[in-house]
Amino acid sequence: xxxxxxxxxxxxxxxxxxxxxxxxxxxxxxxxxxxxxxxxxxxxxxxxxxxxxxxxxxxxxxxxxxxxxxxxxxxxxxxxxxxxxxxxxxxxxxxxxxxxxxxxxxxxxxxxxxxxxxxxxxxxxxxxxxxxxxxxxxxxxxxxxxxxxxxxxxxxxxxxxxxxxxxxxxxxxxxxxxxxxxxx
Numbered sequence: 001x002x003x004x005x006x007x008x009x010x011x012x013x014x015x016x017x018x019x020x021x022x023x024x025x026x027x028x029x030x031x032x033x034x035x036x037x038x039x040x041x042x043x044x045x046x047x048x049x050x051x052x053x054x055x056x057x058x059x060x061x062x063x064x065x066x067x068x069x070x071x072x073x074x075x076x077x078x079x080x081x082x083x084x085x086x087x088x089x090x091x092x093x094x095x096x097x098x099x100x101x102x103x104x105x106x107x108x109x110x111x112x113x114x115x116x117x118x119x120x121x122x123x124x125x126x127x128x129x130x131x132x133x134x135x136x137x138x139x140x141x142x143x144x145x146x147x148x149x150x151x152x153x154x155x156x157x158x159x160x161x162x163x164x165x166x167x168x169x170x171x172x173x174x175x176x177x178x179x180x181x182x183x184x
Contacts, residue, residue, distance in 0.1 A: 026144055026183045027098065032057035033149070033181020039074050041086050042172040043116065048084050050077040054177065058094065066094045068108060070133075070153070072175065083119040086173055088112045088155045090133040102141045109134040112155045116171055127169055131157020135175075149179040 037052035054072030061067075073087035092110030099105060112133040118125050137151030155173045 027063045027096075027104070028060045030057070030059050030184040031147070031181045032184075033147075033179050035072070035149070035151075035177040035179030037072055037074075037175045037177040039072075039077065039086065040174045041074075041077055041084060041116070042174075043084070043118075043169055048077040048079070050074055052086075052175065054175075054179070056179065056181065060094075060096070060183075063098055064096050066096065068092050068094045081121065083117075083124075085117040086115070086171075088114045088131075088133070088173060090153075090155060092133060092135075096139075104139045105137070106139065107134075107136050112157065114155060114157050114159060114171065114173070116159055116169075126162040127159035127171070128162065129157050129159040129168075131155055131159075131171075145183045147181050147183060149177070149181060151175075151177045151179065153177070 033056055035054040035056065037054055038049070039052040040047055040049045052072050052074035054070060056068060056070040058066050058068030070090045074085055077084040077086065090110055090112035092108040094106050094108040096104050096106040110133055112131050114129055114131050116127040118127070133153060133155040135151055135153030137149055139147045139149050141147055153175045157171060158168055159171050160168045
């Protein structure tokens with residue numbers, strides 16, 4: 001799945017960049033978009049993968065600094081016996097380096113509110129908590145206002161069970177995402 005997502009992202013970037021080489025990009029102001037994510041959740045010495053969906057938006061104060069919020073959720077990441085769902089809402093400062101008129105690279109680090117639901121068929125348990133998130137990515141301008149994004153984010157935290165008799169768990173959520181956003 002990750003290899004297919006990478007090939008699709010590279011093909012889309014190449015096609016759009018080839019047709020929009022002369023586009024003057026807008027790099028400041030508000031932006032909002034959506035993403036398709038390949039998500040891996042590491043919890044209780046196990047790793048589960050699946051597809052997630054996200055929305056993100058932010059404000060670029062200038063060419064190199066902005067603030068961003070990112071919300072994502074997954075479907076079932078578990079196997080036949082266990083259903084696992086994950087989600088997070090993160091807030092990060094974002095630092096961008098303009099490579100040229102079309103491409104830019106960014107890095108971000110901030111805080112996240114995390115949630116994880118584990119259902120073993122007979123019982124389900126919710127885990128929530130706060131953690132850290134960090135990520136890197138590349139933007140490619142399709143038009144003056146439309147951008148394609150390829151990113152990799154990691155969100156990590158110690159989540160507490162909603163029930164008092166359950167254990168707390170350390171969780172890592174990794175996302176490889178392809179997104180599309182509009183720069184206002």
